[in-house]
Amino acid sequence: MKIRDLESGYGSVQILWGVDMSLREGAITALLGPNGAGKSTLLRSIFGTVRPWKGSILYRDEDILHLPPHRKVDRGIALVPEGRHVFAGMTVKENLLLGAYRKRARERMEGNLGLVFSLFPILEERQDQRAGTLSGGEQQMLTIARSLMASPELMMLDEPSQGLAPKVVEEVFSALTRIREEGVTILLVEQNVENVLSIADYVYILNEGRVVGEGRPDEIEKAGLRKAYLGL
Amino acid sequence: MPPFLIALYGNLLNGAILGAVYGMMTMGLSLIFGVLRIVNVGHGAFIMVGAYTAFFLFTLYGIPPLLAVPFSFIIGMGLGALFFYTVIKRLIDSPELTTLLATFSFGVLLEEVAKLLWGPDYRGFNWEVGSLHLPFVTIPLEKLYAFLASVSMALILYIWFKKGRSGMAIRAIMEDREGASCCGINVDGMYGLSFSIGIALTVASGSLLTLFIPVGIHPYMGGIYTLKAFVIAVLGGLSSPWGAFFGGFIFGLVENGAYSLFGLVPGLEPFSMTYFAAFLILLILLLIRPEGLLGANGG
Numbered sequence A: 001m002k003i004r005d006l007e008s009g010y011g012s013v014q015i016l017w018g019v020d021m022s023l024r025e026g027a028i029t030a031l032l033g034p035n036g037a038g039k040s041t042l043l044r045s046i047f048g049t050v051r052p053w054k055g056s057i058l059y060r061d062e063d064i065l066h067l068p069p070h071r072k073v074d075r076g077i078a079l080v081p082e083g084r085h086v087f088a089g090m091t092v093k094e095n096l097l098l099g100a101y102r103k104r105a106r107e108r109m110e111g112n113l114g115l116v117f118s119l120f121p122i123l124e125e126r127q128d129q130r131a132g133t134l135s136g137g138e139q140q141m142l143t144i145a146r147s148l149m150a151s152p153e154l155m156m157l158d159e160p161s162q163g164l165a166p167k168v169v170e171e172v173f174s175a176l177t178r179i180r181e182e183g184v185t186i187l188l189v190e191q192n193v194e195n196v197l198s199i200a201d202y203v204y205i206l207n208e209g210r211v212v213g214e215g216r217p218d219e220i221e222k223a224g225l226r227k228a229y230l231g232l
Numbered sequence B: 001m002p003p004f005l006i007a008l009y010g011n012l013l014n015g016a017i018l019g020a021v022y023g024m025m026t027m028g029l030s031l032i033f034g035v036l037r038i039v040n041v042g043h044g045a046f047i048m049v050g051a052y053t054a055f056f057l058f059t060l061y062g063i064p065p066l067l068a069v070p071f072s073f074i075i076g077m078g079l080g081a082l083f084f085y086t087v088i089k090r091l092i093d094s095p096e097l098t099t100l101l102a103t104f105s106f107g108v109l110l111e112e113v114a115k116l117l118w119g120p121d122y123r124g125f126n127w128e129v130g131s132l133h134l135p136f137v138t139i140p141l142e143k144l145y146a147f148l149a150s151v152s153m154a155l156i157l158y159i160w161f162k163k164g165r166s167g168m169a170i171r172a173i174m175e176d177r178e179g180a181s182c183c184g185i186n187v188d189g190m191y192g193l194s195f196s197i198g199i200a201l202t203v204a205s206g207s208l209l210t211l212f213i214p215v216g217i218h219p220y221m222g223g224i225y226t227l228k229a230f231v232i233a234v235l236g237g238l239s240s241p242w243g244a245f246f247g248g249f250i251f252g253l254v255e256n257g258a259y260s261l262f263g264l265v266p267g268l269e270p271f272s273m274t275y276f277a278a279f280l281i282l283l284i285l286l287l288i289r290p291e292g293l294l295g296a297n298g299g
């Protein structure tokens, strides 16, 4: 995926000021940046829940800038949104079935269900339980699992480790590396810099709606970008 | 049995029958509120459209009101889609006042168009198909049919909602819009579908209501039904179509039961007092159980 000169915002308030970014297939690309930098806005603009203003998003030789979210899902793009957006009143199983809502995903439901349960065995145990009764970590796993049910080729995750205990964070991150092994391209937004630099293949740093740095994790360390923008 | 008890028994039975139609009349309002968080203040105008549909189909073509229901439903889908895609779609995330004004205006527009086309007169018709004789009470069959039609519509809606693919998608949107969007559910499209089905149910219920109002069809007939539907919706917990259906039952029972009771008081005009009773109940309910009888949870 190649993002060129992307501008976006809410109402008349501009948040993104020309973002350029490339995602390598099968890699984990991390997007770091301080609070309010526009990371969530960038993911929402790529996915289409926020309408981008201008620029282009080239994906498999097609400009998908203005496609609505469900058309993005049809092309194998998934978003795990910030916070835990599970369907609390439905069972874990129903949540997962809804993840396979599009036709393309329904055809691969059995296999994906197997993958999801092997990644998160706890969800198989709890499949008949209401999602609202799960712990925070389990809900985050369910959100990730639900988007895997859509058979994504590109998965974008918005702060999946937010508010989780360190042990659960580790579990989530090891699931991410396994998802990459399945050939899924990952764009990972995080505040949790330490963990991210250890699993990411490439890093972008966003500040005030602009890309202010990029490179492999070791290059980011060397260039001191981490200190400059992330205060660490 | 003493005459009062016989009257009460008859009224309660009729109340249950009319209550089911009230319930169906309110399901559309609750569906639209539950999914889109929009209060359709023009609700009664759509009931009026359904009543005229039944009236003209019967008087012009001899089509019985029960068969008018599918026609009304289709007209309702069309009107709902038209209203949604021209107006509502742009207003979904607007402040409440905006959508209140929009639905109010659309209701007024429908009423004025009806008056322009069909005049301000009161109209009505009689479709008589016999009666069911029970001990102490006789029930006109056409009302019983209206009852059965309402219950069936409610059941169909229930099954669609719980088992159907789009029904499940709509429940997902009610629970978490962003989550639904991430599942690839076309949220705008589902909003349009729920809105259209909500309006279609309302128009269809208007056709059934004609069986209870022999001469009550006129352009402004909807107002009182808007009020009643609001009471019923609150009884049922606002965003739950099933709650609304049961709220309708209760409202029908109370309205007709109160009619009997007030009839006992000399010098009271029982019919006008039933409105008083209905709104008194609403007030009491709002004070003791503001989340509705069945709770506010989508059911």
Ligand SMILES: Nc1ncnc2c1ncn2[C@@H]1O[C@H](COP(=O)(O)OP(=O)(O)O)[C@@H](O)[C@H]1O
Residues within 6 Å of the ligand: A010, A015, A033, A034, A035, A036, A037, A038, A039, A040, A041, A042
């Ligand atoms: N729904 C919204 N409406 C208006 N402004 C928003 C909305 N969401 C975020 N913003 C604003 O956009 C800016 C970037 O926010 P966000 O993309 O959430 O940053 P990050 O995810 O990097 O913390 C912030 O100034 C925030 O206040």
Ligand SMILES: [Mg+2]
Residues within 6 Å of the ligand: A039, A040, A041, A082, A158
């Ligand atoms: Mg964010």
